[in-house]
Amino acid sequence: EVQLVESGGGLVQPGGSLRLSCIVSGFRFxxxxxxxxxxxxGGGLExxxxxxxxxxxxxxxxxxxxxxxxxxxxxxxxLLLQMNSLRAEDTALYFCARARRIHSYDAFDFxxxxxxxxxxx
Amino acid sequence: xxxxxxxxxSVSAFTGDRVTITCRAxxxxxxxxxxxxxxxxxxxxxxxxxxxxxxxxxPSRFSGSGSGTDFTLTIDSLQSEDSAIYYCxxxxxxxxxxxxxxxxxxx
Numbered sequence: 348e349v350q351l352v353e354s355g356g357g358l359v360q361p362g363g364s365l366r367l368s369c370i371v372s373g374f375r376f377x378x379x380x381x382x383x384x385x386x387x388x389g390g391g392l393e394x395x396x397x398x399x400x401x402x403x404x405x406x407x408x409x410x411x412x413x414x415x416x417x418x419x420x421x422x423x424x425x426l427l428l429q430m431n432s433l434r435a436e437d438t439a440l441y442f443c444a445r446a447r448r449i450h451s452y453d454a455f456d457f458x459x460x461x462x463x464x465x466x467x468x
Numbered sequence: 469x470x471x472x473x474x475x476x477x478s479v480s481a482f483t484g485d486r487v488t489i490t491c492r493a494x495x496x497x498x499x500x501x502x503x504x505x506x507x508x509x510x511x512x513x514x515x516x517x518x519x520x521x522x523x524x525x526x527p528s529r530f531s532g533s534g535s536g537t538d539f540t541l542t543i544d545s546l547q548s549e550d551s552a553i554y555y556c557x558x559x560x561x562x563x564x565x566x567x568x569x570x571x572x573x574x575x
Contacts, residue, residue: 391555391566391567391568391569392506392512392555392557392566392569394564394566406562406563409469442511442512447514447517452559452562452564453517453559454502454514454517454518454557454559455502455512455557459511461511
């Protein structure tokens with residue numbers, strides 16, 4: 348059974364940092380592009396970042412580029428999102444999601460349940 | 469960046485009705501378009517990928533069509549469990565983008 352479990356969310360002050368983790372099981376993690384998608388309270392879905400299956404390429408939405416950094420450890424089946432210089436507008440539920448096909452940035456077929464990040468003083 | 473615009477923003481229909489949601493891309497995305505269903509408190513669920521391919525396990529009353537810039541999600545014979553928010557997603561570019569969502573309610 349495919350599972351994605353996020354952790355690391357919490358309350359942080361503006362300008363602070365937080366590190367989110369996504370641990371996966373039930374599939375060969377090293378074969379899949381992975382993404383983070385966020386959803387502000389009462390809002391829609393926003394793609395945040397993605398990383399190639401071998402970790403050699405990363406892409407970010409403009410609003411987080413230079414502040415967020417995505418990495419992965421294929422030996423530990425883990426995806427990490429380092430978030431720095433956090434702003435109030437980064438407040439959201441953060442989901443990790445898997446691309447549908449191996450070695451391809453595709454639609455997201457499996458999602459975690461999300462971890463909440465709140466940026467407030 | 470490619471912008472995705474959905475319409476309508478909300479729709480209310482009776483069980484058994486057909487519901488159609490449209491999604492328009494600001495630039496062509498070929499067939500790299502997916503549809504998701506999100507119920508309250510849940511993660512999004514993939515319904516359709518490649519514009520018209522039904523994801524495994526999704527009821528056949530859901531269908532998708534379109535290519536380029538204009539896409540449609542159709543729900544034939546609406547069921548009570550279809551009450552949710554539906555999002556389109558383009559994954560043609562290195563920066564995927566979602567539509568703003570369409571809320572489907574049951575009368």
